[in-house]
Amino acid sequence: MTALIHPAHQTPPAAADRCPVQQTVTLFRHEPLLLDCGQAVNDVRVAYHTYGEAREDATLVLHALTGNSAVHEWWPEFLGKGCPLDPELGFVVCANVLGGCAGSTSPGELPPVGGGDAPLSLRDMARVGRALLEHLGVRRVRLVGGSMGGMLAYAWLLECPDLVERAVIIGAPARHSPWAIGLNTAARSAIQAAPGGEGLKVARQIAMLSYRSPQSFALTQAGQRAPGTPAITSYLQYQGEKLHARFCERSYVALTWAMDTFQPTDAELRSIRTPVLAVGISSDVLYPPAEVQACAALLPCAQYWELDSVHGHDAFLMDAQDLPERVGAFLRGH
Template identity: 80%
Template sequence: MTQAAPSTHLQSEPEGCPPQQTVTLFQHEPLLLDCGEPVCNVRVAYHTYGEARENATLVLHALTGNSAVHEWWPDFLGAGRPLDPGTDFIVCSNVLGGCAGTTGPDELPTIQGQPARLTLRDMARVGRALLEHLGVKKVRVVGSSMGGMLAYAWLLECPDLVERAVIIGAPARHSPWAIGLNTAQRSAIRAAPGGEGLKIARQIAMLSYRSHQSFAATQAGQRVPGVPAITSYLEYQGEKLLARFSEQTYLALTEAMDAFQPSDYELRGIRAPVLSIGISSDVLYPAAEVKAHAALLPNSTYWELNSIHGHDAFLMDAQDLPERVRAFLHA
């Protein structure tokens, strides 16, 4: 349950963009995490677009994303696009355990000296409390990558709220391959705390976000004499993430993704219409895996984005993806 009158704060954004807002929830009745620990005074940072109403479109961000949809998904946000502030009320919040304004891992209870482990279902329950605060009673959900897995958690945790969902480039649960990649990234962070490990983790992740063909097309040759373009690219990506992200958040969110393992039985119980989108060259979440999980849902449609750019194609090579999503959301 949420507090009747939670406190809300605004943070300034560049001109023409909506401000980030922050609300403190669970001020009197705690959020009970799946690990059994209660948490009070959960701070949630979020953005909204369009006029507030009881029906909304909920956007769920990726692992290192944030609630500022206008910054990272411009192809999807705007007049005539899937997320149209002129006709829809759009909500995106930073997830519990993140590092972009919402309560982070260091603020959670500790168990034997370690922050309480979070689950994707915990994040969905915090999101539900935010929607209650905003007066939203029904949502259409759109999630990509980690946000797509979180969309599955919403479908399972909040079936009364979710009218339909779009899941882009995400399976229902992590394979041993995906868990192995995350394990290597977490090992790098723990072996070299203080920033170097996070940079290496990002480099490992970037290799799984693109494809052989994508790097051949975009990172061939050298940008600096004697340094392969791919090397300078990966080093830049590591430095860039270190400047804006938390290693504790990286650990917490990747662990939550790995632990999310809904059964086939649970997936067959999802009744809402779902559009599941695979990416032809995705090596992190192969299209066949995304399609197989979608096939377990009683009311699902599968579509595949044909791109050489791997997992990140939903950001860098959207093609017909926005129109497919727009048509499904407004069917």
């Protein structure tokens, strides 16, 4: 497979840890990527970050729905010296997913299907990730993914079992429940009803209610921030505005659809022989811990651990507690 790196985005290996810079590569220049929808696609652009010295084995971080490849910005408790993702001890890679809007090929850049954006799947994203690893010379990976990244890890385990040594899946089931699909449906309906940004703001407000818990909001958003304006109202409005400033509504629609339509069977899950650490979050209302545990129970080589926090789904980002130590030990094979 021939790949083209854009020189402006290259980072000298010696400088990568001090000042991580996003890199970009164009894959599938000669042999196309066949999407699950049947569309063949050439020239797929992938934006990514690397940390540490390149080698044949790596830890691949899979980001959440509105995340990006800059792990040092959004997961500092996990990346750094003495952390589970230690660039001094190993090679760490994170790529923006196909269909995102942080440098990789976006939905609007793909050939349309039936007059609309080509529907993407999590398996499509895993295939693109595999091509990136081939380009980087990586032959074996350990996966770490939270939320959408955790669901994408399941797609990797099914699509690329020969590459994955072990996987950490945080706050994610193997497939969406009607509850999770319903929340995403409401979000996409808001975007469809008010295109141009206003719908995306509402979609983010809907999502934020599922990312935290009633107890978390009682602790952090009680009272008023301005006369006559409840704190939770100001908070949700702020979150909507912030996402609108950095994210694309077409990507939001494409990625939530890919999550909703990823429905591996019990038999497929039982076929996974890779060691897995599945992490549930005690107060998660989006992906209740019992749901995460039930999916893990189908895996022959999985162990389950629960993060006890009042902060809901987002606890893995804002209240990690012992999670880094648990993840680090598992990645080391302990």
